[in-house]
Amino acid sequence: MTGPANFLKLAELTAAERRRCLARTESDLGPYLEKAAPIVAAVAQEGDEAVARFTRQFDKAPVSADNLAATPDDFRHARKSLAPDISAAIAFAARNITKFHQDQKPEEMWLHEISPGAFAGDRIGPIASVACYVPRGKGSFPSSVMMTCIPAKVAGVEKIAIVTPPGPDGSVDAATLVAAEAAGVTDIFKCGGAQAVAAVAYGTGTIPRCAKIVGPGSPWVVAAKRLVADIIDTGTPAGPSESIIFADETVDGRLAALDLLIEAEHGADSSAWLVTHVPEVAEAARDALPHFLKEMSPDRAAFAGTVLKGPQGGILLCPDAASAIAFVNDYAPEHLQILSRDPKAWLPSFKNAGEILLGEYTPSTLGNFVLGPNHVLPTGGWARTASPLSVYDFMKRTSIGHVTREGYPALAREAHIIARYEGFDAHANAVSPLREKYLKA
Template structure:
């Protein structure tokens, strides 16, 4: 983990993984196959890639109840409390339609409408991501989406992970299918005999899922093409090197391309943090992954003062930002670009991953400069409302026709003139 001084132009950007030519060819072949072959193709690909041919694609109520019963009371209680926290946060994001009128009686407004159907992809196999279920499903429910479809690849036993199914039951989604990969992305986008198409697909996946989402975008909406996880810790001399190292490693263990950065005003803290990272790595179960990430993408940036450190953060636009300084709220007010901001030593990044309430689906790879966390707005669309009064029309019709002719659109101008007194009814 190298130590360097701040310089303008620093970046967290890693090359976007657009897959190999062969991977893109395979994904296109899978999408075409499911689009024309429906359930049969979906089942064949599930057998080919997941090693299982499900008796049925849809998860039954009995399977969900069995999964729920397989978890301990403590585990269920924790998932329920996390769901309550996430629900409470996202319900505050809900927008309402609005209408305003002016002195002429014209009516203008905005109509908020939830999407009809959303597909939620949850990674499967050996992984367990009940938190991903909660973070993707709950905002959609808060937005008012009526049909939420969850999909996840089955294990070798033909079942989905018990914690994932329990989280789905707690979150409130019951239409669940045992299929994953590019094949189920195609099913969600275009529909099969069993799975009706959706309007938007959200949720993380491997490179084949990411490529498939990119391929079907335009026929359906998608949330984002997320890159490897990243964390920046902004710290001064008051911070603990031990805690900083633990937080940096919490992201490094995700992926060999995960990025962990310490931005500090203290060279002493920088040196201590590097030693702590090296020490803590030794006992990590996922040491090989974290060690590679720290070696290739770990950095310590030493700044001359807090203003320079804040400038560094805004340049990086990190997915996760922790602020560990003497006056963190003052620092937070000057941050312009970060996916999620964690303030103070008790706001360690995993607090946000699992329990606090804000969404953990965040913009990566510098896109926090212009993107936001997954939220209720992502599951709603907006329609403009225009009801012009006769008085306003007569007042402004000449300006509108002039603007139309400025653009060379004569039919636009004539559509206005057709409504002038004496022209028609």
């Protein structure tokens, strides 16, 4: 379509066209799975040599098998070279992110009396290790360092490794290193893409094998995670950025256009929709987009333009609020912003979203960087069942049970009945008079 963005009317779409609007770039991973498979296999066989070779090939970075790890000198140079205001902003964000996740952290153990003399609960503790994937292809993302590493630290994970693509000179982005220090992490490795996922799944001479990998990434990363999912926990699905701006009649459509561009500028594989039932809002947004695109760099404007004029973005005018809400819930976006003077009135209607940002003063920018909640969110519709990255992703629960002498008879009696019904003789015998003979002894 002509103009700065697709302008679609939901009432005029066929069922197939509506389904296409709900699709994302990561919906068809077939080509990526096919190409990532030999990369994963090579890293499993050759270790550091394969990681370095693919990093030279794909990132055009002069790395070798013996210099994949960031050094103390790299950290010192990063601290000196980074502008003071950036360092201060990273420290500000780190404090908020830490506070949010500390408040989120559950108690280490709870034990409640389920029935007289019978107690059950959970013991909650950290996993042993995690790899945090920090993308770089379309920019540098110190925020992703903090969003993945800080909750892991708060959870108590002892071994945290960062994998991130190096720049053309083979170095790690300075802000990424400073953010890693703010998060208390020093193990950083210069690799990204499918080779980085494989490296932390299998382990190499330099890069440790980890129990889990978290963090957003390209379809290459998503594909590689699927290929190694039987040997490493691949965490919350987090692919290319996606957002929906829902706007009602109380807001200026130009503000909706301004916020629509936030996630659209991440890359051509992003998804971004303005969904509204108010024609004036939709038209004002469409008219404002060219002005805001001119305020962006050519690269970012090109990304946003590709998204908004492609199959994964634009302006969707709905016949009424109910159909707009239904589309949003079917889409299950990573980011949902409710643009309204009274956003809390709309909040109960939205069931599926990775995060929901309320009102005119809460653009995704704040959520992505400094507000505190995690910006690693489920994508590709996974917000229907998955949750944002949190301290819970770095912890595991162990169920605890304790039955006293006084509580045992009542539970044993009922358990014996169920065991007999299900045909488990040993289960039944263990709570039969046979047990009481040995307890008395």
